[in-house]
Amino acid sequence: MPAKPTTCVIGAGISGLTAGKAFSDWGLPYTCFEASDDIGGNWYFGNPNGRSSAYQSLHIDTSRDGVSFRDMPMGPDEYPDYPHHAQILGYLHRYADAFSLRDRIRFETPVEHAERKPSGGWSIHLGEGSTEEFDFLVVGNGHHWDPRFPDFPGDFDGIVARAPAGTPPDVVAIRTAVPASNGYVTLDNIPCRAWPNSWNRVRASSKESSAGSPAAGLEKLQTLTTIGWMSPESLS
Numbered sequence: 001m002p003a004k005p006t007t008c009v010i011g012a013g014i015s016g017l018t019a020g021k022a023f024s025d026w027g028l029p030y031t032c033f034e035a036s037d038d039i040g041g042n043w044y045f046g047n048p049n050g051r052s053s054a055y056q057s058l059h060i061d062t063s064r065d066g067v068s069f070r071d072m073p074m075g076p077d078e079y080p081d082y083p084h085h086a087q088i089l090g091y092l093h094r095y096a097d098a099f100s101l102r103d104r105i106r107f108e109t110p111v112e113h114a115e116r117k118p119s120g121g122w123s124i125h126l127g128e129g130s131t132e133e134f135d136f137l138v139v140g141n142g143h144h145w146d147p148r149f150p151d152f153p154g155d156f157d158g159i160v161a162r163a164p165a166g167t168p169p170d171v172v173a174i175r176t177a178v179p180a181s182n183g184y185v186t187l188d189n190i191p192c193r194a195w196p197n198s199w200n201r202v203r204a205s206s207k208e209s210s211a212g213s214p215a216a217g218l219e220k221l222q223t224l225t226t227i228g229w230m231s232p233e234s235l236s
């Protein structure tokens with residue numbers, strides 16, 4: 001019987017975990033390399049890999065039922081409609097444990113370089129200095145840790161901040177906010193990061209929101225503005 005093909009999975013965030021789960025379901029061998037000391041990626045608040053964009057008050061903005069894994073849904077008795085980031089991380093831990101996904105993960109093992117071999121397959125160069133060979137490669141290394149800033153013409157002497165900059169919500173006193181996007185995460189950040197400092201104006205500038213239309217994005221902002229004035233306990 002021919003040997004089963006081997007796969008390297010980079011990252012043990014949601015993408016890497018679910019890829020690993022699928023390989024396990026099919027009985028296919030794989031090895032997951034994770035740079036950090038644990039699973040969760042972006043949802044690991046304060047991740048020692050320095051790459052989590054989760055901020056203290058973060059709740060998911062896609063609903064519980066929309067993001068649940070089919071083979072282990074988040075039950076409405078255990079989770080609110082829009083769980084806090086700590087609940088999402090807890091859910092990912094439960095998922096990894098339920099399907100023994102940690103057995104195939106090598107923590108604190110960053111991939112330095114993936115090199116396609118002329119004969120097919122991949123040479124995976126690891127941070128620890130060794131190289132391992134695989135037939136296939138799945139890259140789940142995330143991208144929110146690599147911010148892109150727009151290059152607007154003209155001068156601006158205010159603070160230019162990336163939305164999920166990972167800073168506590170109370171460090172920025174916003175008087176006027178000009179989000180250059182109507183994306184949920186951006187709009188989420190304005191009230192959540194500004195609270196409890198007073199802020200009085202938001203000028204939203206965007207062609208469309210991540211919800212498909214500027215109107216939907218602004219509706220979200222309106223909702224979140226209300227959230228921003230709730231008690232600090234509800235935001236932490």
Ligand SMILES: Cc1cc2nc3c(=O)[nH]c(=O)nc-3n(C[C@H](O)[C@H](O)[C@H](O)COP(=O)(O)OP(=O)(O)OC[C@H]3O[C@@H](n4cnc5c(N)ncnc54)[C@H](O)[C@@H]3O)c2cc1C
Binds near residue numbers: 011034041140164
């Ligand atoms: C503030 C914020 C809010 C969000 N809210 C939502 C939401 O409500 N709903 C939703 O569906 N999505 C949301 N997202 C999108 C979010 O990116 C996904 O939910 C999810 O975290 C993506 O998972 P991932 O595995 O692709 O990447 P990540 O979670 O970034 O995980 C990548 C993993 O790869 C590891 N890694 C990276 N490079 C290497 C390397 N070279 N070698 C080894 N390991 C490596 C990292 O250590 C990390 O563990 C949000 C994102 C942000 C920033």
